[in-house]
Amino acid sequence: MLKLFLGIVCVFLCLSCNSTDNKTLAIKFSADSSTIVVSNIEAAALFHLKNNIKTDTSYQKLVSVLETPAEDDSVSMEREWPGTLDMQGDNAVFKPDSPFLKGKTYLVETQLNMSFADIEQMIKGKVRRTMNFKQQVLKR
Numbered sequence: 001m002l003k004l005f006l007g008i009v010c011v012f013l014c015l016s017c018n019s020t021d022n023k024t025l026a027i028k029f030s031a032d033s034s035t036i037v038v039s040n041i042e043a044a045a046l047f048h049l050k051n052n053i054k055t056d057t058s059y060q061k062l063v064s065v066l067e068t069p070a071e072d073d074s075v076s077m078e079r080e081w082p083g084t085l086d087m088q089g090d091n092a093v094f095k096p097d098s099p100f101l102k103g104k105t106y107l108v109e110t111q112l113n114m115s116f117a118d119i120e121q122m123i124k125g126k127v128r129r130t131m132n133f134k135q136q137v138l139k140r
Helices: 002-017 043-052 057-062 119-124
Strands: 026-029 036-039 063-068 083-088 091-096 105-110 134-139
Touching: 026 134, 036 063, 036 105, 043 057, 057 063, 057 083, 063 091
Parallel strands: none
Antiparallel strands: 026 036, 036 091, 063 105, 083 091, 105 134
């Protein structure tokens, strides 16, 4: 009886911690394609970003951009596209050190909004041991 009670309490705790705002993280170019905008960031991550991005350099590694080789190029490899991450309102904005090239494809990877499992996966016992990066391919 005690195990059943504890199990029910755990489920309710997990459900109460679940955000009712389940927006998917959005990664896209700005209107002029000069920056990459990451929006719909979870509230806890957004709080830490706003308070620490200017003082803690490790926050710069939360978003990485890679230039991908052309489809017909079997020799080249992905190349990191350097830049800085900053906040504009509730969005994280990646500003490249040099402009994005027209006709090129970029792979954006981020650790924002990552989790080991959602509530449904936890109930089903499908909690992952590692976290997967959120990825988005953008073509300029």
